[in-house]
Amino acid sequence: MSDVYLCVHCCAHVIIGKPLFSPLSPSPAHLTNMDTSELFDDRKSDVNAPPSYDAVPTSALSTDYLQCRPPSIFSRQRIKQTRTTVLSLIRDMVSAPDFTPSSVVPIVDACAASLPAAEFTNLLQTSNIEGHTALYWAIVNNRREALVAFFRFIPKYTSTSYSDLRLACMATSDHALFMNLKLYAVANNRDEPLKRSLGCPPDEIEVHGGNSQNQFTVDMQIRMFQKRLRIAQKMVVEFVAKGRIWFLLFDMGHEAKWHIKLCLCQHSLPARPNAVLLIQAQNGQHEVLKIGFPLEADKSLAPEEYITFYIRTCTSIDATLGDWLMYNDTIYTDSDGTLHAKLEVTLP
CATH class of the missing domain: 2.60.40 (Immunoglobulin-like)
Structure with missing residues (x-):
């Protein structure tokens, strides 16, 4: 079977008959459908869904940069390579200086589609970026769009991410977010x-x-x-x-x-x-x-x-x-x- 490449320039691409950006498991109840402008408003618990994404430059996620096979024929080596590529994309998203908010949703969705759901959720909540999780750096570096996009794929916190989120709120003295995330x-x-x-x-x-x-x-x-x-x-x-x-x-x-x-x-x-x-x-x-x-x-x-x-x-x-x-x-x-x-x- 030939490789199926991920491309954020065409929403009509499908993988095994399913939309490329299909919804995964629900996010925590207090964050469901929350957009970036209202995530930090303690008075609101349910707000509109995140805004639609814009086109992403080819340099951000090219067809040569991230590819996906059906999960049934993933080799261990390919899973490892894909995970490394996805982690690199996530790392850039939460720490690179040339952060582009409009590119967040399509890149996160493409990354999520390239890995099994549990694998992607685990990657987001593992301390794999300078000893902290991607969630931690999204808060510390004020990447709110990334934080909202990540939470769409996290049905439940792990103890590691829970502790890391608390540390991030402490580092930024962000009591409002601390309360909002409960x-x-x-x-x-x-x-x-x-x-x-x-x-x-x-x-x-x-x-x-x-x-x-x-x-x-x-x-x-x-x-x-x-x-x-x-x-x-x-x-x-x-x-x-x-x-x-x-x-x-x-x-x-x-x-x-x-x-x-x-x-x-x-x-x-x-x-x-x-x-x-x-x-x-x-x-x-x-x-x-x-x-x-x-x-x-x-x-x-x-x-x-x-x-x-x-x-x-x-x-x-x-x-x-x-x-x-x-x-x-x-x-x-x-x-x-x-x-x-x-x-x-x-x-x-």
């Missing part, structure tokens, strides 16, 4: 199923700059706060700010009192935050509840893996919440059980 779920493996069971709407966590470059604020609306905390007895709120992934942990301390802890996630660099949590009273007659996070002088907050490398570090800064969390008619949640709070942080 990467916070890695720390909420118990809370997310509970929220689904309760029919709980998504929490709203927004990060804003402060009055100076060393400040930031985190506005939080935590849905069904009391109910979730009473059932799970623990809750984590993650956010990205100043090149780090932080989290607040609500739980019952060893002394049988409710605590809140400010911590840094894995791979985040140490910091010395001066932080205060402001919880809004909902009846209009009480002042804001202020909860400070005392940090010892000359001591820094660090993730657990850094504790053995840095002296004078701690893994969390603890504060006491009190037992108002258990009150049925507490003034610190609204009629829907939502907690409205703001974290103010200053870094030296």
